[in-house]
Amino acid sequence: MTTLTEADALEGLRDALGLLKDREQVAERLLDSSAKHSFDPDKELDWDAPFEDGKWFWPPELVSLYDTPMWQRMSEEQRILLSQHEAAALASLGIWFELILMQLLVRHIYDKAATSAHVRYALTEIEDECRHSKMFARLISRGETPWYPVSPVHQHLGRLFKTISTTPGSFTATLLGEEVLDWMQRLTFPDERVQPLIRGVTRIHVVEEARHVRYAREELRRQMVTAPKWSQEFTRVTSGEFARVFSKAFINPEVYTNVGLDKREALAQVQASGHRREIMQTGAKRLTDFLDDIGVLRGAGRKLWRSSGLLA
Numbered sequence: 418m419t420t421l422t423e424a425d426a427l428e429g430l431r432d433a434l435g436l437l438k439d440r441e442q443v444a445e446r447l448l449d450s451s452a453k454h455s456f457d458p459d460k461e462l463d464w465d466a467p468f469e470d471g472k473w474f475w476p477p478e479l480v481s482l483y484d485t486p487m488w489q490r491m492s493e494e495q496r497i498l499l500s501q502h503e504a505a506a507l508a509s510l511g512i513w514f515e516l517i518l519m520q521l522l523v524r525h526i527y528d529k530a531a532t533s534a535h536v537r538y539a540l541t542e543i544e545d546e547c548r549h550s551k552m553f554a555r556l557i558s559r560g561e562t563p564w565y566p567v568s569p570v571h572q573h574l575g576r577l578f579k580t581i582s583t584t585p586g587s588f589t590a591t592l593l594g595e596e597v598l599d600w601m602q603r604l605t606f607p608d609e610r611v612q613p614l615i616r617g618v619t620r621i622h623v624v625e626e627a628r629h630v631r632y633a634r635e636e637l638r639r640q641m642v643t644a645p646k647w648s649q650e651f652t653r654v655t656s657g658e659f660a661r662v663f664s665k666a667f668i669n670p671e672v673y674t675n676v677g678l679d680k681r682e683a684l685a686q687v688q689a690s691g692h693r694r695e696i697m698q699t700g701a702k703r704l705t706d707f708l709d710d711i712g713v714l715r716g717a718g719r720k721l722w723r724s725s726g727l728l729a
Contacts, residue, residue, distance in 0.1 A: 430639070432710075432711055432712075434710055437639055444533070447538050448534060448538050450628055454624055455625065456624070457548070458552040459555075462552075462614060462621075466614065469612060473500045473610050474501040474611065475605065475611070475615070476601075476605055476608050481683075481690075482499065483690075487682065487683060495676060499676045502563075502565075502672040503672050505556075505557045505565060506671075507598065507667075508553035509565040509566060509567075510565070510567065510667065513666075516550065517575050517590070518590075520579050523543070524579075526540070542629050545629065546629075556614070559614065562675075563675065565671060565672065574662055584644065584648075585713075586659075588633045588636050589652055589659075589713055590659050592707075596700075596701070597697070597704070599627075600699070602623050638711055640652075641711045649712070652713060652718075653713055654716075657719070657724075663725070664725040664726050668684070670683075694726060698726070698727060705728050714728070
């Protein structure tokens with residue numbers, strides 16, 4: 418991880434998006450927002466309320482098989498069951514990702530002044546992510562679906578990434594994990610077709626993740642201006658590879674088996690689905706536009722992002 422440099426303290430630092438905001442002022446505002454708008458899911462949500470018949474666990478348009486030939490053959494009950502298992506798989510993916518994020522944040526602040534607002538906000542974000550992980554785990558248990566861990570290969574790749582990641586690489590990966598799911602959750606929590614508990618979980622996550630995105634975006638902008646050239650280029654390549662891993666991990670093939678579908682046929686239809694491709698690229702567009710503006714999507718890294726399916 419890079420440490421604070423003289424460049425961090427200089428006024429007038431700019432990138433393609435304009436003047437960089439003062440790191441401490443951003444953190445102070447985020448700390449103030451955290452004090453006003455943080456939630457305890459154990460108290461905020463009604464975990465004992467029964468699920469409502471006929472309601473979805475994820476908006477149908479966001480279910481991986483939506484608008485495929487297999488989807489057309491499925492009953493409404495099987496479609497809803499698939500949405501329940503995919504919601505559990507995404508919650509499992511979220512836990513995996515947030516465990517990585519918490520470790521990256523600890524590494525980021527390890528050699529920084531503990532009294533700074535920047536470090537205090539990082540610790541606040543870690544608190545948020547602990548609550549989110551527990552909330553997702555409780556949601557999986559409440560739905561009586563399996564926990565869906567990522568594949569052993571992705572587990573090991575995540576461990577490797579945590580070890581070798583630079584500071585800008587860490588914040589790029591943070592945004593990748595947060596912004597695509599955030600886009601989906603912003604469609605989910607106001608959707609009255611969806612189970613109230615799912616809507617409550619996604620509402621809490623959206624409100625608190627908005628602060629995390631702001632923190633990561635501002636720090637990544639700063640890092641892509643001040644980091645050494647080798648670190649910037651390393652970030653481009655590693656973020657592209659992480660995009661490939663993330664996009665593949667976004668679907669857990671076991672969900673199909675567990676709802677009585679042929680796993681290989683389902684995966685083939687998802688891969689061929691124009692609707693699914695559009696959903697993933699639309700969900701990532703705000704992020705990829707931002708990364709393009711600040712110079713992350715260049716060279717070999719851009720090719721990797723394209724091969725992930727997240728960049729048109």
